[in-house]
Amino acid sequence: MPETLLAYLPFAAGLAATGAITGVMAGLLGIGGGIVMVPAMVLAYGIMGFDPAVTMHVALATSLAVIIPTGARSAMAHDSRGAVDRDILRRWALWIVIFALVGGLTARLYPAEVLKAIFGVAVLFIALNLALPIQRMLMEKVAGVPMVNRISASIIGYISALMGVGGGAFSVPTLVAFGLPMHTAVGTGSALGVLLAIPAALGYAISGWGVAGVPPLSVGYVNLPSLVVLGAVSVLTAPIGVAIAHRLDGRVLRLGFAAFQVVVGLRMLSEAVFG
Secondary structure, three states: OOOOHHHHHHHHHHHHHHHHHHHHHHHHHOOOOHHHHHHHHHHHHHHOOOOHHHHHHHHHHHHHHHHHHHHHHHHHHHHOOOOOOHHHHHHHHHHHHHHHHHHHHHHHHOOHHHHHHHHHHHHHHHHHHHHOOHHHHHHHHHOOOHHHHHHHHHHHHHHHHHHOOOOHHHHHHHHHHOOOOHHHHHHHHHHHHHHHHHHHHHHHHHHOOOOOOOOOOEEOOEEHHHHHHHHHHHHHHHHHHHHHHOOOOHHHHHHHHHHHHHHHHHHHHHHHHHO
């Protein structure tokens, strides 16, 4: 592993570029940016020579920690445009918080390859679900059923914690299926991402405490230098994504979201299978 500060500059530059893209994607799609950050950090940590047995866990945990400020910035920008559904927040909050915490606490039980496979399969499923109208047709009729909302929030909280994402990759298409306009779903997904990321990141910090091989200056699985660089840059660029989102047609935004997830899902699955 490089010993001089100079050797870490390309790593820091790569994180800054990732942070810029993350912020735009968070504002544009309400996804919190985890779908961008996790693969980028796994690649960067591998190049730096860190233990591959823990790099996926560190990437997931750090991504969730970054989503807290990024998602908050994005959610506030969407809320100022009236694109956050507060009724959904009240229905989902408790369940998404509880199961996100459980996901973070249990992440240590999963090998890196399993987490990569979960990430890849889940992203491809959501991309297909978003591109096709089947889920919307099936779920619009049960949008107001309390139990359906609780189950949806619980599943999204747990799986998103294992994926290191803010839940927008799941909550946005689910909310669209519940009948919300795409822009409102994106804005509400940003706010839900913050509620999810806080307990999930805490769970990773606890479950990763004392684990060997994590990068220097990590709290459990959360790497502080990566958090600072990614968080600082992504917060600055999130409003750019929000501005773009509100200028795009909802259908274009939905299909673009789906296409992006297909690319990321296939890449992560290939890493899980072929290493």
